Amino acid sequence: MLRSASLAAVTAPVIDLVFPPRCPLCGDPLARQGGLCVACWGRLAIPGDPACALCQRPLGEEHGDDGHLICAPCLASPPKHEGITAATLYNDASRDLVLAFKHGRRVGLAGLLAQLIVPRLPELDGEWLVVPVPLHRWRLWRRGFNQSALLAARIARVTGQALAVDALVRVKQTPPLGGLNRRARAVALSGAIAASPRWASRLKGTNVLLVDDVMTSGATTDACLRALRKAGAARIRIACFARVLDEALDAADRSGTSLDGTDTGP
Structure with a gap:
């Protein structure tokens, strides 16, 4: 070092x-x-407080900020993870960075994006596996890299946790997710992601930090969560560079952001 x-x-x-x-x-x-x-x-638009400890949805100032607040939707339907950490909210600036990183092939931006994610992570007590959202092998071949894996590698290095770059695999190729609504994304991703057999013993009972570049509707992370839970993962947190959360942008008085059909999925 x-x-x-x-x-x-x-x-x-x-x-x-x-x-x-x-x-x-x-x-x-x-x-x-x-x-x-x-x-x-x-x-850049940075998620503010007070916010839900699980989904990062903004809450009114009257709720205070003790770091353990849970919003009504999460109470009614508890998510299958222990929280989401987003470095930024998805606006024009974060969109430009993601496009330059992923489609502009400026892989050197991985360090900057990870540098923004890590300080917002809660303390990762004990041992965790840092697992990226996977790409299908054909998309990986065309692009030449998995942007989520580059972020995961940086995060693992800084936090001192183990990297499991191939713990999840895409067993089915999915269409570009840009422009699809949440239901259509969920249908497209049904059965598309699974745990790698070679990681089966390591995933059982372990803690997983799932890493993605952009979290849009949550359909991709939900598919990853199902695969990790099926493999026996004990605790799962989600970390991403940008989060599409319009109500948080409104709360931060940031406007003019739209997905405009851009493929923000893997």
């Missing part, structure tokens, strides 16, 4: 000379690599 840090310190000036640090959103010069300019930081 020290050797890597020393090497990075030595090579940083050379990298900055060849590739001057610039904001990945607007292109303005930066003091160092791997960040955003002040203006673009301000464009």
